[in-house]
Amino acid sequence: xxxxxxxxxxxxxxxxxxxxxxxxxxxxxxxxxxxxxIGPNGAGKTTLFNLITGFLRPxxxxxxxxxxxxIGLEPHHICKMGITRTFQIVKPFxxxxxxxxxxVGCYNRTADVREVEEKAWEILRFVGxxxxxxxxxxxxxxxxxxxxxxxxxxxxxSKLLLLDEVMAGLNPTxxxxxxxxxxxxxxxxxxxxxxxxxMRVIMGLSDRIFVLHxxxxxxxxxxxxxxxxKNVIEAYLGKGV
Amino acid sequence: xxxxQDRQGYLGRALNWKKGLIVGLIFIGLHFLPWTLAPQxxxxxxxxxxxxxxxxxxxxxxxxxxxxxxxxxxxxxLGAYTSTLMFIHWGLSPWIGIFFSCFIGIMMGLFxxxxxxRYGLTxxxxxxxxxxxxxxxxxxxxxxxxxxxxxxxLIPLKGTSIALMQFVDKKPFYFITLWMMxxxxxxxxxxxxxxxxxxxxxVREDSDAAEALGVNTFRYKMIAMTISAGLTSIGGTIxxxxxxxxxxxxxxxxxxxxxxxxxxxxxxxxxxxxPLLGSLVLTPLAEFTRLAFQxxxxxxxxxxxxILVAVIIFLPDGLIGFAKAxxxxxxxxxx
Numbered sequence: 001x002x003x004x005x006x007x008x009x010x011x012x013x014x015x016x017x018x019x020x021x022x023x024x025x026x027x028x029x030x031x032x033x034x035x036x037x038i039g040p041n042g043a044g045k046t047t048l049f050n051l052i053t054g055f056l057r058p059x060x061x062x063x064x065x066x067x068x069x070x071i072g073l074e075p076h077h078i079c080k081m082g083i084t085r086t087f088q089i090v091k092p093f094x095x096x097x098x099x100x101x102x103x104v105g106c107y108n109r110t111a112d113v114r115e116v117e118e119k120a121w122e123i124l125r126f127v128g129x130x131x132x133x134x135x136x137x138x139x140x141x142x143x144x145x146x147x148x149x150x151x152x153x154x155x156x157x158s159k160l161l162l163l164d165e166v167m168a169g170l171n172p173t174x175x176x177x178x179x180x181x182x183x184x185x186x187x188x189x190x191x192x193x194x195x196x197x198x199m200r201v202i203m204g205l206s207d208r209i210f211v212l213h214x215x216x217x218x219x220x221x222x223x224x225x226x227x228x229x230k231n232v233i234e235a236y237l238g239k240g241v
Numbered sequence: 242x243x244x245x246q247d248r249q250g251y252l253g254r255a256l257n258w259k260k261g262l263i264v265g266l267i268f269i270g271l272h273f274l275p276w277t278l279a280p281q282x283x284x285x286x287x288x289x290x291x292x293x294x295x296x297x298x299x300x301x302x303x304x305x306x307x308x309x310x311x312x313x314x315x316x317x318x319l320g321a322y323t324s325t326l327m328f329i330h331w332g333l334s335p336w337i338g339i340f341f342s343c344f345i346g347i348m349m350g351l352f353x354x355x356x357x358x359r360y361g362l363t364x365x366x367x368x369x370x371x372x373x374x375x376x377x378x379x380x381x382x383x384x385x386x387x388x389x390x391x392x393x394x395l396i397p398l399k400g401t402s403i404a405l406m407q408f409v410d411k412k413p414f415y416f417i418t419l420w421m422m423x424x425x426x427x428x429x430x431x432x433x434x435x436x437x438x439x440x441x442x443x444v445r446e447d448s449d450a451a452e453a454l455g456v457n458t459f460r461y462k463m464i465a466m467t468i469s470a471g472l473t474s475i476g477g478t479i480x481x482x483x484x485x486x487x488x489x490x491x492x493x494x495x496x497x498x499x500x501x502x503x504x505x506x507x508x509x510x511x512x513x514x515x516p517l518l519g520s521l522v523l524t525p526l527a528e529f530t531r532l533a534f535q536x537x538x539x540x541x542x543x544x545x546x547x548i549l550v551a552v553i554i555f556l557p558d559g560l561i562g563f564a565k566a567x568x569x570x571x572x573x574x575x576x
Contacts, residue, residue: 053453079455087453093446095511096439103252104443107436108455113253116436120252134251156455 006031006160006191007052007083012061013215014044014051021047022215024061029160034182034192036206036223038199040235044215045195046088049162052193053085054078065160079108085162086149088195092137099124099133101148105155120155127151127181143174150181161185163194167201179205203227211235253434271419275412283411287483289524290418291476296504296516297425298472303502304510305438306465307445308363312371313501315353316346316470318378318492320477325394325487328405335406339478346474347467349374354466358459363448372498379493393488396481406482414483421479422517425472430513432468441465442511473501496542500527503545507552509559518560523548 007029014022022044029035037045050056052063054075063070070078084105093101102120110116124130127147132140140148146166153161163182167175175198182205186192196202202209202223209226211219213235219226226232275283295317303309323345324338333341353374357367383391401409408414432438440461443451448458481487491497508519526548527541534540556563 055449055452074457074459075449075452076455076457079453084455085453087450091447091450093443093450095446096442097251099251100439100442104439104451104456105454107439111436113435117250117252152450152454 004031005029006033006066007193008062008064009052010062010064012048012051012058012063014047014056014058020215022051022058022212025212025215025217026061027210027217027220029191029193031159031191032186032189034186034194034205034207036202036209037193037195037212038197038202038209039212042214043212045212046164047215048212049085049164049193049195052078053083053162079156079158082159083162084153084156084158084160086153086164086166088164088168090145090149092140092145092148094136094138096137097134098129098137098140098148101137102151102155105152106157108156123151123154126154126184128177143170146170146178147181150178154185158190160191160193163192165195165197167196167198175201199227252439268423272416275415280411283415285525285528287411287414287418288528289520290415290422291479291483292500292504292524293422293517293520294418294425294479295473295476295501296508296520297429298469298476299502300505300510300512300516301429301432301441301472302465302469304505304512304515305433305441305445306462307441308358308462308465309365309368310371310469310498310502311368312373312375312498313469313473314493314495314497315371315375315378316350316473317477317480317497317501318375318382318489319346319349320474321481321487321492322382322388322394322477323474324478325396325481326388328396329394334404335478335482336404339475342474342478343471346470346477350466350470351463354463358462358466372495375493375495375498379489379495382489382493389488391489393486393491396485396487398485407485414479418479421475426513426517428468433513437461437464445511476501499542499545503549507548507559509561512559512561515559515561518564522560 005028009025009027011024011026012022013020013024025048037048039045047056051058052070054070054073054077058071065081065083068081093104099120102123103116106116106119106123121130121133124133127150129144129147129151132144137145137148150163150166167178170178179201182192182194194202194205196205206223208221209219209223210217211226211232218231218235219229274286278286295313298316299310299313320342323342324335327333327338327341328335353370357363357370362370382388388394399405399407401407440451440456443454443456444458444461452458477492504519504523505516506519507523508517509515523545526544530541530544552559
């Protein structure tokens with residue numbers, strides 16, 4: 001039985017007006033794993049996330065989470081089942097306070113205000129935003145907005161987080177802080193599927209790496225092996241002359 | 242853990258006894274007002290209360306859930322016509338008719354809401370769909386003889402009768418609208434600090450992000466629509482009973498949509514007190530300018546327009562945002 005995997009994607013494809021954004025991609029994600037997703041610009045990484053979380057509907061293929069089919073479900077339903085994604089272009093609720101932003105996520109599991117508030121503060125402390133809890137999200141700096149994106153997703157108490165470039169645009173120190181956070185999240189038992197451009201970061205972070213190129217999987221395996229893979233080097237640097 | 246106490250109470254309801262007492266005293270004080278006011282002022286107070294109720298109706302959908310409606314006259318008109326027709330034809334008391342008004346308004350709201358939200362129409366598209374539906378009913382009410390056509394409907398006055406919601410005196414309407422306003426304010430206040438209220442705001446701020454966090458945005462837009470349509474329809478029924486006359490323009494007309502939405506927008510959309518504040522400022526202004534420029538009908542609309550432009554430029558958070566800023570400043574200086 002293959003019920004051991006948390007997320008199973010089998011042969012999904014999606015094309016936009018004839019352009020194959022994702023074609024026949026299959027992957028498995030095991031419980032407690034950090035799976036890295038890399039690929040050149042336009043490789044279909046975010047599209048894959050959109051397909052898994054229900055923001056887009058695949059043309060073909062199946063997606064299963066804990067043995068349940070996800071195709072056709074709406075994003076909020078998929079979130080309730082235990083998958084939460086973040087957005088590459090952060091989408092804070094600008095006019096709400098940082099605390100309220102996180103509370104929206106926390107309300108996913110309970111309607112109890114006190115419980116939600118307690119949890120929201122706990123998460124804000126965890127990501128280091130507690131000092132800015134009562135400020136409107138619109139006043140946050142870029143690194144803080146990235147943290148907020150992560151904090152809201154944590155609030156939903158999901159089993160699997162899909163993190164879409166949570167470190168883009170950060171300096172090395174800030175990157176290091178987010179890496180520590182991601183490790184901390186995994187230690188609490190949450191699995192992570194993460195898109196990241198920064199090779200050094202993703203190599204150190206992931207247990208396994210999945211490489212997309214023009215919507216097709218060209219490598220899947222141990223970070224070091226993927227790094228030395230001929231196809232991957234070719235995809236990033238082009239063919240040697 | 243230390244410092245845990247002061248980290249509670251930022252979410253949820255936080256009304257301390259002081260504020261509660263002030264609100265309670267104002268509410269009780271308002272009960273004595275009609276005996277001290279001239280009749281035309283009682284009329285203005287009734288209008289203030291009534292438009293606050295309907296402003297809250299617009300506010301829950303447009304201000305909180307961010308679905309900007311440009312056709313709330315649709316619900317107002319349905320409410321007014323439903324109870325009035327039931328009274329004229331079947332002699333049904335408006336007290337019962339008001340429930341039917343509410344029901345019809347909500348059904349219409351859910352229908353329009355389903356059409357718009359299921360297919361992802363928001364922003365200007367939703368505003369125009371609401372306008373279109375209001376205009377459809379405007380046209381129907383103008384041309385259909387059975388509902389009085391362009392002449393409108395006159396509600397036969399049977400003297401003061403509590404059972405039929407008919408009063409020769411204005412005071413009973415003052416109390417009806419006062420309590421309704423109190424009820425509407427309480428309802429919105431309760432919603433604001435609940436999960437539902439926060440979800441409404443999340444839908445308004447970013448629908449995709451809300452979905453990703455487990456918010457059924459379609460469902461919450463429909464809930465907002467239900468409350469909104471219900472409150473506005475109730476307002477329509479009361480208005481009809483108060484004036485004892487309705488016609489297509491004053492119910493389904495575009496200007497009525499503007500009247501309903503402009504108060505919460507100017508007062509501060511997405512706040513509990515915004516519609517009240519907007520109504521307090523605009524209602525007397527509208528009544529007086531209408532009196533002062535009787536021979537130039539429409540002047541009050543130009544004044545509305547000027548106020549709207551000024552508020553949008555100088556007070557983007559509405560009058561309530563302005564008031565809060567002043568209070569904040571006074572407190573800081575007092576320290």
